[in-house]
Amino acid sequence: MLFQYISTQMSITIMQLGNHGVLEQHGFARNRLWSVDESPPLPDTTSDCHIDLILKQSEEDMKTWPHSYELRLQVALSPRGDLILTSRIKNKNADGKPFQFTFAYHTYFSVSDISEVRVEGLDTLDYHDNLQSKIRCTEQGDAVVFESEVDRIYLSAPPKIVTIDHEKKRTFVLRKKELPDVVVWNPWDRKAKAMPDFGAEEYKCMLCVGAARIEKPITLRPGEEWQGRQEISPVPSSYSSGLLDPEMIQQMQRI
Numbered sequence: 001m002l003f004q005y006i007s008t009q010m011s012i013t014i015m016q017l018g019n020h021g022v023l024e025q026h027g028f029a030r031n032r033l034w035s036v037d038e039s040p041p042l043p044d045t046t047s048d049c050h051i052d053l054i055l056k057q058s059e060e061d062m063k064t065w066p067h068s069y070e071l072r073l074q075v076a077l078s079p080r081g082d083l084i085l086t087s088r089i090k091n092k093n094a095d096g097k098p099f100q101f102t103f104a105y106h107t108y109f110s111v112s113d114i115s116e117v118r119v120e121g122l123d124t125l126d127y128h129d130n131l132q133s134k135i136r137c138t139e140q141g142d143a144v145v146f147e148s149e150v151d152r153i154y155l156s157a158p159p160k161i162v163t164i165d166h167e168k169k170r171t172f173v174l175r176k177k178e179l180p181d182v183v184v185w186n187p188w189d190r191k192a193k194a195m196p197d198f199g200a201e202e203y204k205c206m207l208c209v210g211a212a213r214i215e216k217p218i219t220l221r222p223g224e225e226w227q228g229r230q231e232i233s234p235v236p237s238s239y240s241s242g243l244l245d246p247e248m249i250q251q252m253q254r255i
């Protein structure tokens with residue numbers, strides 16, 4: 001992975017998040033070989049470097065999801081270290097058929113100690129709890145904190161969500177466009193031990209927070225294109241008794 005603050009997992013889950021549909025877990029996009037576009041369009045953000053990756057349907061995938069599409073992921077890095085992920089999907093069906101899909105970035109942040117981390121911006125929102133058969137609940141706390149397994153999809157979240165790492169005095173500011181929902185996931189000890197690609201202790205220093213569009217799927221007619229963006233900015237933060245240092249809040253608002 002590109003950055004020390006994002007661990008080795010950064011999935012693009014498209015067509016379906018988790019086991020909410022008929023496809024494989026999180027859909028197929030993250031498990032396919034993408035190709036690099038050698039002459040990509042210029043990014044519409046200020047970036048030092050960028051790469052465009054492209055995924056098209058394979059004959060094999062047509063059997064389970066019979067649609068023609070192009071999925072383009074642009075990964076860009078700004079001069080101050082922001083990671084900008086822009087995904088575009090276009091319906092290229094020649095038979096006039098629309099298609100429908102859901103989408104999620106599944107970014108894993110590297111944190112010092114999960115017990116000391118807070119996610120702010122999700123208070124009072126409804127969420128689907130994957131640990132309780134996806135029932136709809138309402139967030140009661142002023143921040144999401146972690147004391148056991150969490151596996152939720154927050155609905156209609158604001159465009160900015162912050163993940164505050166108290167111990168490292170670092171905040172990840174996540175900004176999103178066209179992606180109303182937010183996935184928050186940490187497997188905790190029991191599930192971590194049961195996962196073949198996850199170290200038994202790794203849950204202590206990771207947190208998955210990702211922008212998504214799950215509750216209201218996207219429908220595209222032939223020729224139409226959808227675009228969803230997630231930007232992650234790591235900023236220094238100070239934190240005391242549940243309140244952010246006002247100077248740091250101002251600094252974050254300027255980003």
Ligand SMILES: O=P(O)(O)OC[C@H]1O[C@@H](O)[C@H](O)[C@@H](O)[C@@H]1O
Pocket residue numbers: 018025026130151152183185
């Ligand atoms: O191990 P995976 O397939 O990347 O998924 C990680 C987790 O992703 C979450 O979004 C799912 O809700 C969890 O159920 C799942 O365990």
